[in-house]
Amino acid sequence: MSEFEPKIITFLCNWCSYGAADLAGVSRFQYPPSMRVIRVPCSGRVSPKMILSAFRKGADGVWVSGCHPGDCHYISGNYYARRKFDVLNEMLEYVGIEKGRLHFSWISSAEGVKFAAVAKDVIETVTKLGPAKKFIKKLPEVA
Amino acid sequence: MDAYTDKIKEISKKILSEGKVDVVIGFRKGTLGYMSEPYMAKSEKEAENLVFDCNCRMNLVNYVTNRKDKVGIVVKGCDSRNLVTHIIENKIKREQLYIIGVPCTGLADKKALLDLAEGEITSVEDDNETITIKGDGFEKKVAKSDVLQSNCKTCIKRNPVIFDELAGPEVAELEISDRFADVDEVEKMSADERWNFFGELLSECTRCYACRNACPLCYCPTCFVDESRPQWVGKSDNETDVLTYHFLRAFHDAGRCTDCGACEAACPMDIKMRYFTRKTIKDCVEKYGSEAGMELDKRPALDQYKINDPNEFIK
Amino acid sequence: MSQKIGSVLVAGGGIGAIQAALDLADSGYYVYMVEKAASIGGVMAQLDKTFPTNDCSMCIMSPKLVEVGRHINIELITLAQIEDIKGEKGNFEVEIFQKARYVDIDKCIGCGACAEKCPKKVNDEYNAGLAKRKAAYVPYPQAVPLKYTLDPQNCIKLTKGKCGLCSTVCPTDAINYEDTDKRFTLNVGSVILSTGFEAFKPDEMPYNYKNSPDVVTSLEFERLLSASGPFQGHVVRLSDHAEPKKIAWLQCVGSRDINTCGNGYCSSVCCMYAIKQSIIAKEHDPGLDCKIFYMDMRTYGKGFEECYNQAKDELGVKFERCRVHSVYNTGTQPGQIIEYISEDGVKTQEEFDIVVLSVGMEINKDVQEKAKAMGIELTDSGFCKTRTFAPTATSRDGIYVCGAFQAPKDIPQTVIEAGSAALCAGADISEVRGTLAREVQEPVIKDITGQRPKIGVFVCHCGINIGGVVDVPAVAEYAKTLPNVEYAEDNLYSCSQDAQDAIAKVIAEKELNRVIVAACSPRTHEPLFQETLLAAGLNKYLFEMVNIRNHDSWVHKDTPEKATEKAKDQVRMAVAKAAMLEPLTEANLSINQHALVIGGGISGMASAKALADHGYGVTLVERNEKLGGQANNLFMTAQGENIPEVTAQMAKDLMANEKVNVITSCTLKDVEGFVGNFKATLSYDGKEEVLEHGVAVVATGGAEYQPKEYMYREDERVLTSQHLDKKLRENDPSLDKVETAVFIQCVGSREPQRPYCSRLCCTHTMVSALELKKRKPEMSIFVLYRDIRTYAEKEFLYKEARDKGVIFIRYDLLNKPKVRKGSEKLEIEVIDHVLKRPVVIEADLLSLASAIVPNETDKISQFFKVPVNDQGFFVEAHVKLAPSDFSTDGVFLAGLAHYPKPIDEAIAQAQAAASSAVTLLASKEIATSGTVAWVNPAFCSGCGACVAVCPYNAPSIRKEEPYKGRAEINPVLCKGCGACVASCRSGALHLSGFDESQILAMVEEA
Known part of the structure; x- marks a missing residue:
């Protein structure tokens, strides 16, 4: 049996973390191909709907990454996001989503190394948890 | 709390006759002895019908949303906090309101009363210490603390935070040692246990939306579950959709919920959805020191930030 | 006098040069940026973080780098230096020497194949020699221009005639070993020197x-x-x-x-x-x-x-x-x-x-020599000489300076001077503004209303960069099977000119109305492909980019099949989103061409003059009867200029300036509106008047803290610095009798209740002490201080004071000096830091270096929705890179209202604020981005969460019907971050280009 390969939906803010992913590429830092990236202008753009949708769709993991506190291109977007993410993260774990399915990070556009390291960490954590089984909207089975 | 009734009538008549308000939103006795119902008194005569007792489980703030007229309203501590949020969120202007505050000693749990009754309940009396349940051929006395509605047991603000007049002297606030014991209990479980717990909790939900309709915070013109572009939550009783509904409703109430208990009181299936909202209250209090609706110049927790908010969950 | 030229040469490529170039290019001048390195960025690009906020240096800088690189009115001339400057203000001939790059900049696509194959490793200057780079290199990954260079000292082919590997691997034939150094002359109207430091x-x-x-x-x-x-x-x-x-x-x-x-x-x-x-x-x-x-x-x-x-x-x-x-x-x-x-x-x-x-x-010795040869006066230390009241003007008319070449300084001060220099350089040639600047040609855009989505997908090999790992043809084939995809193909280099032409042709032939390019990063290439869309008559927002290089082939080298899978998935996600893309319009909003300056001190006056010099009408309001503000109370600058005299002259000139309407004894009652369209209610002469203006400069100033300590106001021999200035100015005879004078520093500053340093007091004390010494050399002078902060060349004043016998005694916060009335003299007791014992100085005069406190800011803060910090100073848009701007568009900041500062810095900031204002005014219209938020009012609950979270005041609650009480977004103010959309519970807010439905469609297909 081949090893389980998770699918991780990754939201990257355009100014910092997307740039960090670009830099990780320029630097040829290798990490497993489990992520599917969605570029957003700011981590503050990421709504709870997007994260819930990803889990409902069957994503094994979700990762949201933005600029470091203070570095936000839009001044305060990531500060508001931080509160939303914390409350949402707590609630998801509270209803039984395993710790380690949802990840958040602050990665600046100069931190290609950190990007690759966090990517590896996220992928490894989600891989260990195995396929997601909760919060998935299953299509009605045809009899 | 029955003693407040006369004062509420007196104030209501005064403000109606003086033209300070067009209507007073309060309660009157319901057709069932254990349920008082919302009532809009528009004249001194109608004000005579107003009551206040431990059966006033609806949150009347729900009835002032987007009103254009001048309104008198009867509020307990929790409701008054919803009123604050309503003012902050432009649902009503402070100037439109004449707030009759009720220093609250707690509501009686509907189910507890029914369990004690030996027949149809005709009246429930409350002297703040003892509840007397009367019905055909029975009369029962019980300590009020034994039949308190669950949210009232962990109430942090029994006296209104905002009012024009009080219906009685302020009461002592509760000293609560273990405010979030119920949430803590769930948090101690394993992830799978929690998942099953909530599955069980919601298994009877028919998505009648009584909880949403009872909640003063749920005033969106179109609720997210009814959005069609994109329609990302199904409208059926599919378990994921049911969970999504309760989950996101609670998230939308994060930093705004006062734990008034109207949602649970309204639920025909007796679902304890406050397990969701109370988790958000706990987090907002513990992480941001933010209690909903305490001050007119403080927006809900998720509309604000501090530079040193908790950051440990972020890599 | 010779004809004026509408272009400016900016020497240097660091943050100062970048800011100056952008200010000028945005105000209608053509800019040549002459940088000696292979790409711009300077020292700031090498920094990890920036103080005091520890922002990531590259993160905040790279958007500026990209902006310069793409600006149609900035021409980058790299590997080049100025040899000589001939001519005069308004018309200079600048001789340039440019070294060969050996790479054709038009052909190089920055793929890096040359560097990868280059066998020669050399010390990497960007990493301060701590790492190696190749002889074929770009200085750093985010470099602008992202074009490779052969290092002629180390390239084996260029030094030994052998090798030539890079030429064989270069996919675009960009390597040119025959390239030569060049000399040429540029004809420009003004010159700015921002050559930085070593x-x-x-x-x-x-x-x-x-x-x-x-x-x-x-x-x-x-x-x-x-x-x-x-x-x-x-x-x-x-x-x-x-x-x-x-x-x-x-x-x-x-x-x-x-x-x-x-x-x-x-x-x-x-x-x-x-x-x-x-x-x-x-x-x-x-x-x-x-x-x-x-x-x-x-x-x-x-x-x-x-x-x-x-x-x-x-x-x-x-x-x-x-x-x-x-x-x-x-x-x-x-x-x-x-x-x-x-x-x-x-x-x-x-x-x-x-x-x-x-x-x-x-300062580099060569730069010093050349500057001197060009008639630019330097200080003894080799910095460019300037004067207090013209802080960025060199000794040669028409040539300006900014940044570390003027004196050692930090980034914000450099950025401020860049604005100041740009302002002055532009003002000299404002009559010919727009004569050389190019304008973007508006293409004819096809109407696609009612058309079903017809998506074209172009998958790039990027040579072997992508194609070596990802099965690019398979991805293109797969794309053809996806819904709404009308056409798909693979290109060797999608960004090459011929591929661009081909894409434009296909768009026309296949009547495509959405385009996806799967290649490298949208951060670098999206604008390029959007131009291709425009050329083909498609709205540029009908474009989506998929990053299958940086995020895929480069990072999943060992798993090519999975990398191909990932590429397919990402293309599928993009197709789902692209089907939902809509053409977006960039609305234009006209900008009222009048400026309001609030505050008539040095900063306000300098701002008003600067705006008038560029031809704009200005209303300057001052609450007092007289212009001049704090400057009226001072005596002499560090360079010896008489402050009240110069200030009076400035005020006189301003009153006579026909572009400027000065209103004194005037208060601001109210301000409404937003950038380009403000309405201010002014109250003066017992009447109220509404002024319409497009921009505002806030220069409300500060004042001297009135000490409650050290017997101030209890003994007339205890003075503040300004009070001593008054006595010096008026040649007060009491000064002649002083035998011993004492200065106490940090009075009211660097204390728990006022933790900041007031910046200028140390220098002020040196100037006053030296003046006292000059008037009466036998006078004993003591300065009681905590740290002497005579930064930059002000240090020489400190040295001079010591040389002239001024005695410096340090105290610390826990042992502040004590002042008491002795039998005849004042007694000042301080613990000597060397002897660790109290010493008592008997003095006839005690001067307190009192803190600078901001004037009242509450009203302005409310009127313009601009923030104020704990100490009452206004908070700029960005500590480092936007020190004279507010986060509210159209409002600018200068002077003591920002932070305590000496006159030269206040004037520089006033001019920088004006420069920012000019860039707005010059465009006459604000073009909004297409990527902005909008409200569907039927869904809006009016809760105001959007208003609360937006840092730019773009959302507001409608005060009038229809939809009174519901939110609306001012697209002019919206920056498109989407924070409001994520905060909206009601689903009423949308972000064009990144809408919920579009992102959820991507999630659906992930």
Whole structure:
């Protein structure tokens, strides 16, 4: 049996973390191909709907990454996001989503190394948890 | 709390006759002895019908949303906090309101009363210490603390935070040692246990939306579950959709919920959805020191930030 | 007089040059940017973080780099230097020498194949020599222009005639070994010199730098700290790559030192960067022991003192006041011994793992020589000479200076001067503004209303960059099977000119109405492809980019099949989104061409004049009867100019300026509106008047703190600095009788209730003390201080004061001086820091260097929705890169209302604020981005969450029907971050280009 390969939906803010992913590429830092990236202008753009949708769709993991506190291109977007993410993260774990399915990070556009390291960490954590089984909207089975 | 009734009538008549308000939103006795119902008194005569007792489980703030007229309203501590949020969120202007505050000693749990009754309940009396349940051929006395509605047991603000007049002297606030014991209990479980717990909790939900309709915070013109572009939550009783509904409703109430208990009181299936909202209250209090609706110049927790908010969950 | 030319030459490529170039290019001038390196960025691009906020340097800078690189009115001339400047103000001929790049800049697509194959490794300057680069290189990954260079000193082909590998691998035939150096002449109207500094080389200092790799310069340490540095941000001891336990910083290496290196000035930034580095190093390893050896702690800027206090009191960084004698090896073990005399006078030896030399700034000798040859006067230290009231004008008319070439300074001050220099350079040629600047041609855009989505997908091989890993043809084939995809193909290089032409052709032939390019990063290439869409008559927002290089082929080299899967998935997601893309319009909004300046002090007057010099009408309002503000109370600048005289002249000129309407005794009652369309209600002469204006400069100023300490107002011999100025100005005879004068520094500053440093008081005291000495050389003068903060060349005043016999006695916050009335004289008691004993000075005069406090800011803050900090100063849009702007568009900031500062800096900031305002006014219209939020009012509940979270005041609640009480977004103010959309519970808010439905469609297909 081949090893389980998770699918991780990754939201990257355009100014910092997307740039960090670009830099990780320029630097040829290798990490497993489990992520599917969605570029957003700011981590503050990421709504709870997007994260819930990803889990409902069957994503094994979700990762949201933005600029470091203070570095936000839009001044305060990531500060508001931080509160939303914390409350949402707590609630998801509270209803039984395993710790380690949802990840958040602050990665600046100069931190290609950190990007690759966090990517590896996220992928490894989600891989260990195995396929997601909760919060998935299953299509009605045809009899 | 029955003693407040006369004062509420007196104030209501005064403000109606003086033209300070067009209507007073309060309660009157319901057709069932254990349920008082919302009532809009528009004249001194109608004000005579107003009551206040431990059966006033609806949150009347729900009835002032987007009103254009001048309104008198009867509020307990929790409701008054919803009123604050309503003012902050432009649902009503402070100037439109004449707030009759009720220093609250707690509501009686509907189910507890029914369990004690030996027949149809005709009246429930409350002297703040003892509840007397009367019905055909029975009369029962019980300590009020034994039949308190669950949210009232962990109430942090029994006296209104905002009012024009009080219906009685302020009461002592509760000293609560273990405010979030119920949430803590769930948090101690394993992830799978929690998942099953909530599955069980919601298994009877028919998505009648009584909880949403009872909640003063749920005033969106179109609720997210009814959005069609994109329609990302199904409208059926599919378990994921049911969970999504309760989950996101609670998230939308994060930093705004006062734990008034109207949602649970309204639920025909007796679902304890406050397990969701109370988790958000706990987090907002513990992480941001933010209690909903305490001050007119403080927006809900998720509309604000501090530079040193908790950051440990972020890599 | 010769004809004026509508272009400006900016020499340099650092942050100052970048800011000046952008200001000018945005105001209608054509700009040549002449940089001696292969790409722009300067020293700021090498920094890890910036003080005092520790923002990521590259993160905040790279959007500016990209903006310069793409600006149609900025021409980058790299590897080039100015040889000579002929002509005069308005019409200069600048002779340029440009070295060969050996790579055709038009052909190079920045793929990096040349560098990958290049066999020659050399020291990497970007990493301060701590890492290697190839002889074919770009200086750093985010470089602009992202074009490779062959280093002729090291390229094997160029030096030995052999090799030639790069030429064989270059996919676009861009390598040209026959390239030659060039000389040419540029005809420009003005010149700005922003050539920056060189870090002092400490080889000859007794700090063991030459002998030990563990003694590093601060710039080398910056690279050690940086995540993009040679050790990915893991700080190591270079001799053995061990993790350090103890790090020392030695301040003033190459600064404030005439004995060893001849640099007598202070380098202005080293105290703060050492603190910053120590904080970041401790963030990496909280157990790290950090110690900073310093002479005076010069944390004089906004937020600096707080940062210093945090390092000292909360983070445990140690500070040792002394000049280190020497550094040497321990012997056989790694580690460095620092030998110093501690504050108690004890000779001490202490071992450290790493010693960081906080090296100062110097001006390149060649730059100095050339400047002199071109008739530009320099100071004795080699910096460009300027005057207080024209802080960026060189001695040669029409040539301006900014940044470290003028004097050692930090980034914000450089950015301010860049604005000032740009303002002046533009003003000289404002009649010919727009004559050389190019305008973007508006293409004809096809209407696609009612068409079903017809998507074209172009998958790029990027040579072997993508194609070597991902099965590109398979991805293109797969794309053809996806819904709404009308056409798909693979290209060798989608970004090459021929591929661009081909794509445009296909768009027309297949009537495509959505385009996807799967290639590299949208951060670098999206604008390019959007131009292709425009050329083909498609709205540029009908484009989506998929990054299958940086995020795929480059990082999944070993799993090509999975990389191909990922590419297919990402293309499928993009197709789902693209089907939902809509053409977006960029609305234009006209800008009222009048400016309002609030405050008639030096800053307000300088701003008003600057705006008028550019031809704009200005209304200046001042609440007092007289213009001049604080300057009326002062005496003399550090350069000896008479302040009240010059101020009076400025006021007189302004009153006579027909472009400027000065209204004194006037208050601002209300302001409504937004950028381009403000309405201010002015109250004066007993009436109220509404003024329409497009921009506003806030220069509401500050005042001297009125001390409650040191017997001020209890004894008439106790004065504030301004009061002493008055006596000096009026030649008060009482001064002649003074035998002993005492100055106390930091009165009301750097105290718990007012933690900031007031920046100018040390210099002010030096000027006053020297003047007293000049008038009466036998006068005894004592200065009681905590740290002397005569930054930059103001240090020479400090030296002069010492030389002239002024006695400096240090006190600390816990032992402040005591003042009492003696039998005849004032008695001032202070604990002598050398003797550790109280000494009593009998004085006839006590001057208190009183803090600068901001004037009232509440109203302005409400009117323009601009923030104020804890101390009452206005908060700028960005501490580093937008020090004269507010986050509210169209409102600018200058002078003491921002932070205490001397006159030259206030004027520079006033001109910088004006420069920012001019860039707005000059465009006459604000074009909104298409990527903005909008409200569907039927869904809006009016809760105001959007209003609360937006930092730009774009959302508001409608005050009128229809939809009264519901939110609306002003697209002019919206920056498209989407914070409001994510906060909206009702689903009423949408973000064009990143709408919920579009993102959920991608999630659906992921």
